[in-house]
Amino acid sequence: MMNPFLWFNENNGGTYLLTVVTISSIVCFVLGFITQNHSQVDKLWSLLPPIYCLIVVLSSPLQPRLLLMNALAWMWGIRLSYNFARKDGYTWSGEDYRWPILRKKINNRFLFELFNLTFISIFQNILLLFIACPIYYIASHRTAPLNSWDLVCTLAFLFLFIIEVTADQQQWNFHGDKKANKPWTKDGFLQQGLFRYSRHPNFFSEICLWWVFYAFTFSVQPFSYINWTILGTLSLTLLINGSTTFTEAITSEKYPKYKQYQKTTSRLIPWLPSKKVH
Template sequence: MDGIPPVLQMLQSMSWTTFKNILINGYSELRFPDTDNSKMLVDFIWYHARADPFIFVIRASMVDKLWSIIPVFYALHFTLHHWLYFTQDNGDAMPLNYRLVIAACLITMWGARLTYNFYRKGGYGMEYEDHRWVVLQEKIPIGLWFIFNTTFICIFQNMLLAAIVVPLYVVWRANLFNSVPLNIVDAAATALFLLGFFLEVKADQQQWAFHEQKRLAAEAKKRPDELTGDVKRGFLTHGLFKYSRHPNFFGEMSMWWAIYLFSVAAAYPHLTTEVLINPSIVGVIALTLLFQVSTTMTERLTSGKYASYKLYQKTTSRLIPLPAGTSLDKLEKKNA
């Protein structure tokens, strides 16, 4: 690429054609090198240092299923890759890319919060299983369930973990050709992430407190006529849930769209169509679509369990927090 201006090299490195070629040409690298136990660690480090970071992430994503932890490792992988292994012409360590550092710190915040929330719900216990999978398993024939389990749960979701962090790979590639200073798009991405993070933390805490109220009421063996408000309804409608039925889902999607924006910031101010809609958008679009399916499934289960939930659907936004509609109390009295 000698003779091509750095800016043009950078833009070419972010193109859909480039990503297609990376996938095709990197297919042969989708395995770790043969090694023996005596030098396994050395061979692994050598592979990590020399492999294209994107190809390495695709390979690693097929191995682990820790949803809240793996994206953090991927983010650190893209951020520290050159700093760990390579030096500048003068022998000094490669400088860290501050855009990658900021994004990696934000993703680490995301992972720490999600890991803690999953832990306090007992998610790491051997007996824990997502209630939606339990319902699906009861309705799907064993043969089809096996296919669903191996393709969607084990493969697609793990590939998705890699895909949502790929914007950092775009930043890494762009920086190889032209280092773009932090700019207004980085600021917007950080602000959007922090807003989404706040929404998710607040919504999860409100949900946790509500379920604790339900648990205490059940332990006290209170009669239905002794229950009031949301505890009596069976689902939360106050706090952030007054403005959105799933504010935590909206916060989660907002954070990953913010991470995508960092890939756009890497080419600022050259915001061409191919920069604004670069290949790393695939991951966040897939995540957004997955949330639509997951939300629909969750709501079907909830509306079948609680009588007032369909009224709640009429008065409150599905995902985006919006001003509340007619009071649910009024709708319940009207339909009594």
């Protein structure tokens, strides 16, 4: 099987990309091992893809499409970083609530650190590189000039970005009211706004947003729907789906009414509420 890292070369910043992902993987593992806070990659999640995009732009001949994609990536990253920061995600003790639960389930330091090395630190860092790789792929190939397809992708990206921003803000407002013990939050989880149509509208928009980012590669000539950078988008889709399953298992144990919510509301794709199981 071909080594995927052979797709990178010294042109268009390939060497720099591989250097950053290697250093990041090592640092995340070491910090997680020492501090037992395994959200080190989480702290970099919104930062690394824009940085990778910027590396490609600075290492490549000037192309309007690269500048456009870089701008979209930075818009996404800055907004997500803000959302993460206001939840104290960047504090030294800030850790995703799911990691302690998973550590308890595994209940073996060696096995969890092996998981930390292979999945949390290495796989997730490679994933963050690969979801940004459509811009590298475009920089490395002959492409058509900016056209109507770029406009379609940009508008779709912005639309999904707005959905994600709205969902995160609604969730932020809910948790603020929940801390204040407001009656409408008594069930313990959000069921209004976008969450009336999807249990995870922010996850849905995040997945679709990166599929749109991948779709920019359709400008490469000769045209093809499939190229190696799809691995990043596919992996992200699988990761978010797996993470959603784990998250919902925790939530349904904590809040009795969540199981009914699961029966009436679509898991990811926004849809009208019903009494059928999705």
